[in-house]
Amino acid sequence: MAVGIYGSVRSSDIDVNDLDVFYTFVANREQEPTTVLRLTPSDVLTQLTLPTDEQVLSEENLLEGMYNLKLPANVFSDLGIYTIYIRPKQTRITIMDCGVLSALPTVKGIIIDGNDLDSDLTANNALQGYRIEYINSDGTKLRNTARYVVTSNKVVPVTENVGNTSQTAVRYRFDDSGNLLFLQVTPSSASNVKPNATPFIGNPDQTILISNTNVNPLAIEVEFVENTVDTLVNLVASNQIKDVDNGILTQYDSDNNIIRQFNLFEIKDDIGNVPLYEVKERRTNIDFTQNFDDIVSGI
Numbered sequence: 001m002a003v004g005i006y007g008s009v010r011s012s013d014i015d016v017n018d019l020d021v022f023y024t025f026v027a028n029r030e031q032e033p034t035t036v037l038r039l040t041p042s043d044v045l046t047q048l049t050l051p052t053d054e055q056v057l058s059e060e061n062l063l064e065g066m067y068n069l070k071l072p073a074n075v076f077s078d079l080g081i082y083t084i085y086i087r088p089k090q091t092r093i094t095i096m097d098c099g100v101l102s103a104l105p106t107v108k109g110i111i112i113d114g115n116d117l118d119s120d121l122t123a124n125n126a127l128q129g130y131r132i133e134y135i136n137s138d139g140t141k142l143r144n145t146a147r148y149v150v151t152s153n154k155v156v157p158v159t160e161n162v163g164n165t166s167q168t169a170v171r172y173r174f175d176d177s178g179n180l181l182f183l184q185v186t187p188s189s190a191s192n193v194k195p196n197a198t199p200f201i202g203n204p205d206q207t208i209l210i211s212n213t214n215v216n217p218l219a220i221e222v223e224f225v226e227n228t229v230d231t232l233v234n235l236v237a238s239n240q241i242k243d244v245d246n247g248i249l250t251q252y253d254s255d256n257n258i259i260r261q262f263n264l265f266e267i268k269d270d271i272g273n274v275p276l277y278e279v280k281e282r283r284t285n286i287d288f289t290q291n292f293d294d295i296v297s298g299i
Helices: 229-237 292-297
Strands: 019-026 037-039 045-049 062-069 080-088 090-100 108-113 131-134 147-161 168-174 180-186 207-211 218-224 240-243 248-252 258-268 275-282
Touching: 090 168, 168 180, 229 248, 229 258
Parallel strands: none
Antiparallel strands: 019 037, 019 080, 045 062, 080 218, 090 108, 090 207, 108 180, 131 147, 131 207, 147 168, 147 180, 240 248, 248 258, 258 275
């Protein structure tokens, strides 16, 4: 009997405010983007809901995995190539301490200040599954290294004797009234192969980046061009009128709106007045007296 593979890709229902959105812009493909700008997620992303006839009263009725991406005209206004980058929201905080639990001194974890987080992330185990990445003391990122939060609980520091000696050490006790969070991460314990080598989980005063793992990063390229297939068809096959008196050629779309105008003229030889060139020059100022319906109705 065959053994089936269980599990599937889960559609994300992440809140848009738990995302970071950035974009870059270049005018053409010969340029490289040098400036990255941030967008407010709620300004450009909205989540879709189930069809009206399938919605349940008093429920959120989310259609998981489906989001609208809006491109505000005041931002995306130039012709060129925009690259939009969407990733899980990153929070930059500082490790307060790396310590152990009073009740379980073999369990080592990262202690952070809950005041550095959004309020909804300070509840017990609210950070479960979150990824932690590290910033080195010289400001560089510790690349290709991540730890994942197994549990996150509110704690308070307590001073206890170490063993049977008079020496004391700070440990942490679970307390829902505490402002500190104890993060147990994985991997954090030594392997059986090398029991004395404890995995790196961070250092006190080290900067870390915390982000959720509810969605994969996504890059979307959007190119804004002057002409679409429809406008190209209009330029080739739509109505045109040439004003013989002033030499203006006007092109119209399928609704007979003016889409482009040209000046038509000849360049002649100064001596013999012989035509040398026929010129079609695009006009930048539209002559709206060349209205198609007005001209044709007057025939």
